[in-house]
Amino acid sequence: MQYLVDAAIDVAQLIDMVSSDERGGTAAFIGSVRRGPDDGPVVGIEYSAYEAMVETQLDKIIARAAERWPQARVEVRHRIGRVATREASVAVVVGAPHRAEAFAACRYVVEQLKQRVPIWKREILETGERRWRTGDLSPEEHP
């Protein structure tokens, strides 16, 4: 598993991986587990995935990003298993020569991940109850 990790995401390491003397702009999107105003007593999320397809689809998404922004370098990690509120569940980090490419490529990869990568989440409540949660695709509703 290249992209799925079962321990805390090391964002500093990802930034280091996309850095080079030629890349002056780095953009990072960090998605964290949250408790929204209507979510109830959520203490964490349990992530599951179709692991082989996650790898296949993220390979393709990053390859397409490389076609559009050839000088950018992209790293993606997504948590699997239980993640507590405030912990990072996903990180997309892009290094590019300038900020415009870095922001654009980062946004592209995040949106494609949301739409194409088979990952599911089940909220864990204070009571121990679990409930499946459907992701929304609206970027405005995400942090």
Next chain:
Amino acid sequence: MWIFRLFFSSMQSPSSISVRCRLFARYAEIVGQDEVTLSLQRDATVAQAVAVLRQSVPDGARLPEQPMVAVNQEHALAGQVLADGDEIALLPPLAGG
């Protein structure tokens, strides 16, 4: 060897294919299993595979009639024709991030 293969292949039923069907998250929970092998008619489509699955597993009717589907780890449309040995996956609404 070539003759043997020809003979062997003629012994298999040319009218059916075998497809590995995987279920995830809520769908696996609904039917109580995460993998089913389906025997389908040759040239069966994704939609036909889903219909057979819904009829052949407990509570299969609770699965959506037109779920998001992947074939061999690629997103697929309902009309895609399946081949022997394909892996089909029923994907609940994605929720990564």
